[in-house]
Every structure is written in structure tokens, then in C-alpha cells.
Amino acid sequence: DFDFESGSGQFWDVLAQELKNFGQVILSAAPQCPIPDAHLDAAIKTGLFDSVWVQFYNNPPCMFADNADNLLSSWNQWTAFPTSKLYMGLPAAREAAPSGGFIPADVLISQVLP
Numbered sequence: 512d513f514d515f516e517s518g519s520g521q522f523w524d525v526l527a528q529e530l531k532n533f534g535q536v537i538l539s540a541a542p543q544c545p546i547p548d549a550h551l552d553a554a555i556k557t558g559l560f561d562s563v564w565v566q567f568y569n570n571p572p573c574m575f576a577d578n579a580d581n582l583l584s585s586w587n588q589w590t591a592f593p594t595s596k597l598y599m600g601l602p603a604a605r606e607a608a609p610s611g612g613f614i615p616a617d618v619l620i621s622q623v624l625p
Contacts, residue, residue: 513560514541515550523554537561541600544573544585558593564600565589568612575614579622
């Protein structure tokens with residue numbers, strides 16, 4: 512699971528390719544929702560990842576904040592990335608995302624999932 516939130520974005524694409532060269536390796540990534548992700552953009556664009564769990568929290572430009580507009584706009588951009596499975600990573604509680612992005616279940620059902 513590639514989940515880098517600091518440092519350089521260099522060579523993660525090379526590492527992904529080398530890991531896939533071993534054969535049956537499952538790769539996943541957990542990028543931040545702003546596009547491009549500062550650390551994983553090149554790696555995800557390789558198309559080698561089996562699943563991508565985008566973190567739609569702690570990032571005001573693309574997380575839920577009073578409405579779903581920014582989140583859905585970002586989600587639609589992420590759907591263009593080459594991955595077989597794309598997931599919306601959301602915090603389970605307000606405390607899990609101190610900078611925001613928690614979505615109450617009723618709001619998630621009525622405003623995001625449709």
C-alpha cells in the first residue's frame with residue numbers, strides 16, 4: 512500500500528513497476544484528493560495499481576464541507592485515472608479527520624452516493 516504524505520514523489524512509479532515484475536503482487540495506493548497528488552501522481556498514472564483509496568478528508572479543496580460539490584468534482588477527476596478499483600476514503604468519525612471532511616451517514620446517503 513503506497514501511502515506517502517511527505518518527502519519526494521520521485522521513483523514511486525519505478526518501485527511500483529519493479530514490484531509488479533515479481534509477479535502476483537497486489538498494489539494499492541492512498542493518495543490525498545488534490546490532483547495531482549504531490550507524492551503518488553506518477554506512480555498511479557502507471558496503471559499498475561489494483562486499487563486506489565483516495566483520501567477525501569483533511570483537504571478543503573476536495574473534501575465535503577457543507578455540501579458535496581468539491582468532493583464530487585474531485586471524484587469525477589479521479590475516475591479518469593487508470594485503476595481497476597477506485598474507492599472513496601472517508602473518515603468514520605469527526606475525530607479521525609481533525610481538518611475536516613467527515614460526512615454524517617444521512618448526508619452521505621442523500622448527497623454523495625446518488
